[in-house]
Amino acid sequence: MYRGIYGATSAMLVQEKAIDVTSNNLANIDTVGFKRRIAVNKSFPEVLVQRRESVEPYGKAVYWPIGNSSLNVVLSETAIDASEGVVRVTDNPFDVAISGRGFFSLQDGAGNVFYTRAGNFTLDFNGVLVTQEGQSVLGEGGTPIVVGDADIVEINESGAVIADGEVVGQIQLFDFQDPTHLRNVGKNLFQVSDASGEPLAVEVTHLIPGALERSNVNVVHEMVRLIEGQRAYEASARSLTVQDEQTGSLITTFGRS
Known part of the structure; x- marks a missing residue:
């Protein structure tokens, strides 16, 4: 009983x-x-x-x-669920979406490293490329990308950050052996876990400038x-x-x- x-x-x-x-x-x-x-x-x-x-x-x-x-x-x-969400065009020069596998690399003020698929970036008061929450977007060598006070900024398909016609940084993408086991530390932020494996740098050839990847949540499926x-x-x-x-x-x- x-x-x-x-x-x-x-x-x-x-x-x-x-x-x-x-x-x-x-x-x-x-x-x-x-x-x-x-x-x-x-x-x-x-x-x-x-x-x-x-x-x-x-x-x-x-x-x-x-x-x-x-x-x-x-x-x-x-x-x-690591499947891709729908890509929405925004025409914002600081927005960029990943087509295929990969994660952007971020760093907060305490030196903690995070990974995300959210590419809605902006500039802080120092002209550094950051997320909406203020984490720095890391480029080659694991260093923040400094744009400065440029008038025209764009990010191309290969991840190059161009300010007033000059390349000032290169966005890095990372992938994992098993991304389904990344540790969720925020709405769209992840950190490495033992099960996910260590981050592996991948060649950046498949970014979509002026667009954002939306959530991969299916409302009908979740309601059911x-x-x-x-x-x-x-x-x-x-x-x-x-x-x-x-x-x-x-x-x-x-x-x-």
Whole structure:
């Protein structure tokens, strides 16, 4: 009986977390370069279920194997869906989208390195190419790209940053052995994890100037997943209520001597 309670409770917890993941995907549908996350579930290791009987007249316990069974299900991890989002043309000279694999490399004021697909860049007060949140866009050699006070700035398909007709920097792109396991540290920022592998510099030949990659969230898919999760949660809650009521009945019936 208690196994039923544990199973229903774990199912509720799994669906609750899956709903949170789906809700976060929907909340970031308009976030540039956002990658939807997928909830990955796994079962506990299987255990051997046995029936215990007492043999008279000595009362010796005898165990009869019934079979293997898993006791619970848990949310193992959330993985990134690395598929590309739709590219939208903006005609902004500081906007650039990646066609194919790859991530821009960024650095904050504390020296932390991040990776992103969001190419909605701008200039800070010092004329440095930065993200909307202020992280510096890294170029060749891992150094920030300084544009200065140029009047005309453009980024071409090969990642060259051109200020007043002069190349002042080269955007670097990096790829990973398994980008689905990058660690999400912001709406569209990622960091390296053991499972993702180390960043590998790739040749920049496939940028789309004056455009942005939108979120890869599919509203219809996420809404269906949200409804499925809510219904599964409600079914697990009803199962928990039934298990609790049956446990109470057993205690009432057999708990008195």
